[in-house]
Amino acid sequence: MTIFWMVFYNAFIIPLTYMGIIVLSQFNPKMREGLEGRRNLWPALNKFREKFPTRTVYLIHSASLGEFEQAKPVIRGLKAMRPDILLVASFTSPSGFKNAERIPEVDLFIYLPLDTFLQTRHFIQKLRPSKMIFVTYELWPNLIFNAARHHIKTYLISARIRPDSSKLKPVIRTFFADLYRSLDYIYAISEEHKQSVLKLIGSVKIKVLNLGDTRYDQVIERSKQLTNKMISRVYSDGFVFIGGSIWPQDVRHLLPTLYRCLKEFSVLRVILAPHEPNDYALEMLEDEFRAHGIDPIRYSLLKGQTAFKRVVLIDQIGILAELYHQANLAFVGGSFRGSIHNVMEPAVAGLPVLFGPTYHNSHEAELLVQAGGGMVCNNESDLHQVICQMLTNPENYQKAALAARQVIMENMGASVRTVKEILESD
Numbered sequence: 431m432t433i434f435w436m437v438f439y440n441a442f443i444i445p446l447t448y449m450g451i452i453v454l455s456q457f458n459p460k461m462r463e464g465l466e467g468r469r470n471l472w473p474a475l476n477k478f479r480e481k482f483p484t485r486t487v488y489l490i491h492s493a494s495l496g497e498f499e500q501a502k503p504v505i506r507g508l509k510a511m512r513p514d515i516l517l518v519a520s521f522t523s524p525s526g527f528k529n530a531e532r533i534p535e536v537d538l539f540i541y542l543p544l545d546t547f548l549q550t551r552h553f554i555q556k557l558r559p560s561k562m563i564f565v566t567y568e569l570w571p572n573l574i575f576n577a578a579r580h581h582i583k584t585y586l587i588s589a590r591i592r593p594d595s596s597k598l599k600p601v602i603r604t605f606f607a608d609l610y611r612s613l614d615y616i617y618a619i620s621e622e623h624k625q626s627v628l629k630l631i632g633s634v635k636i637k638v639l640n641l642g643d644t645r646y647d648q649v650i651e652r653s654k655q656l657t658n659k660m661i662s663r664v665y666s667d668g669f670v671f672i673g674g675s676i677w678p679q680d681v682r683h684l685l686p687t688l689y690r691c692l693k694e695f696s697v698l699r700v701i702l703a704p705h706e707p708n709d710y711a712l713e714m715l716e717d718e719f720r721a722h723g724i725d726p727i728r729y730s731l732l733k734g735q736t737a738f739k740r741v742v743l744i745d746q747i748g749i750l751a752e753l754y755h756q757a758n759l760a761f762v763g764g765s766f767r768g769s770i771h772n773v774m775e776p777a778v779a780g781l782p783v784l785f786g787p788t789y790h791n792s793h794e795a796e797l798l799v800q801a802g803g804g805m806v807c808n809n810e811s812d813l814h815q816v817i818c819q820m821l822t823n824p825e826n827y828q829k830a831a832l833a834a835r836q837v838i839m840e841n842m843g844a845s846v847r848t849v850k851e852i853l854e855s856d
Contacts (some may be wrong), residue, residue, distance in 0.1 A: 431571055434720065439571050444546055447855045463524040464795065468541045475556040478518075478538050487516045489559040491542060493568035495528035496772075501565045502533065505649040509535040509848035522568065527701060528781055545570040548552055554580050563852065564613075566590055574612045583855065587848050588644050590793065591626035598630060607631055615855060617848055619643040619793060640842030643793065649774045650842060652751060661752050662734040664742055668699040669758050669821055672781075674750050675705040675771040676763035680786065681715070689722045689814040695821055699737070702726075702754060703744035705763055705771070711744055721753075754779040758827075759820050761813075765789050773798060778838045782830035784816055794837070803834030820848040 431439075434684065455462040491507060492498035498519065505517055520542040521527040542738040543549040550573040562577050563585045568603065577584050591597055597606040610631045616638045618624035624640040631638070664670070671691075672686055676810055691698055705709040719726045721740055726741035729749075734828060742831030744753065754760060760776035773795045776783050783804045789795040798804025820827045 431575060431612050435572065435605055435608050436575065439620045440547055444673055447544075456491075463539065464522075464527075465733050467524060467527060470554075471541055471543060473557070474538065474540055475553070479556060479558070482516055482537075485516045485610075486516055487559045488561045489518045489520060489556060489557065490536075490563045490565070491520045491522075491568065492526060492530075492565045494523040495529050496526075497565040497568070497653075498526055498530045498646055500643075500645045502847035503562075503586060503644050503651060504563070504848050504852075505533065505535050507845050508852065511849060511853055518559070522569065529576060530561045542570070542573070544792060545572045547576070547609050549571045551576045551579075554582065561585065563587060569609055569613075571609055571612075574609070575610065576613060578651065583615070585617070585852060585855075586613055587617045587641075587852075588844070589616050589618045589627060589676065590623050591618075591630060592790070593622065593626050598626070603630065608643075609697075611636065615639075615851070616687040617851065619844075623793070637852065637855075641842055641847040644848060646838055646841040646847045647843070647845040649778045649838065652775075653778045661749055662732075662736075663756055664701055664729070664732070664737050664753065665756070666736045667696045669695070670699045670701060670752060670756060671700040671759050671761070671817065672703070672757040672776070673761045673765060674701060674703050674754065674776065676761070677705050677767045678711075678714075679767040680761075680763040680765065681718070683786065683813060684761060685715075687717055687810050687817065688741075688821065689724070690814060691817050691821075692724060695819070696734075698740070698821065700741045701744065701757065702741070702751050703753065706746060707743075707745050712745055715743055751775045754781060757781060759784070759817065761785065762795075773804065774838065776819075777803060777834040780831050780835045782820060782827065782834055784813065797837045797841070798834060801814060801833040801837050803830055803832075803837055805830070 451461060455465050476825055482613055490501050492501055501625060509517060516537040518538045519536045520540050522542055543553045554576050559582055561583045566588050574584055582683055586638060597709055607630050611634050613636060614634060616627055618640050619642060621640045624638055627638050702715060716726055724741055725739060726743050727737060727739045728743050728745045730745050754776045758783040761784040762771050762773050764771040764786050767790050770785055770789040770792050773783050773792055784807055785795060787806060787808050799806060805816050807816055
């Protein structure tokens, strides 16, 4: 990066950010947990390098759990092709560090240090990675700057920059342009995002390629695993509608439609999974349904038996992906709130996917809409119309279901291409 931005970043942004973290950690348990976890970083690095003093190390950094899931097929591919290298997975968020599956291909799971010049320099000197791989978007200036000083190659995989991204806006654009120019290799998820990267960085000697999105490979792999360990079926009959990761903003549009459809179609069964399945969210849904003469049941009360009520509320986390494989039609939440959640899991299960108007943060949702496997619903009327069409027109339903799964199948292979490029850049 240019001297101006490095000075500005270290003189203003880092001190303000650090003070903010210290203050907020007094009130935010997650932030406090992240600070405490970083205290164990240095002993872990010392122990790791004492055990493997000469082995080649690749660092794969994921901001959170979602990015780590995206990195998994690349991690597996790197280990399969180069079993001699050690793979270290780093995280920024406590949720990512705690909840990431401890897959055997990763030799060490750690927090990334705070992005100060001295801490990142110390981190690199201790770990001594030969390559640093960032997933999707989270780049840390001091870490990248120190990587360049130590001749460590840096990669950004599954890179995303939308044409309307704030990174392309005046003033802030110069900061991000410098940051992205500091990388050695950038692998975009699509041609559109590749062109946005090129627009940002301009004419520089950085290898920018369109290799696709590694999440498609991971969602296929996870789908295969789920078919071998499916949870008990919620319903044994009927047409099952599932609302996944729903927020109160989604509920306001979705519930009136479901009341209406449940009265109109006796075959309809409903599974709803709040994004945060706490007692408050579940009780709110129970009260709403009961006020309309519908008595729901919580998933945990089924105890492995099929549901005898027409609405089931999911009160556990970690089973949504499996539940999609038991449904016929899906609505993905967040889309009436400002940022849609994962549409790939219902799509790989072969479900037509419904969502609200805010979906452009998801390239996969855009592809689903273009293919006919995803349907945008702006209000209750749209939701009712689409659900009715899916229930009453088997031909249209099958066409949409096939289109949804086809989007996933057509975008496979990014992980193989990414692994190949990383290893051949030696």
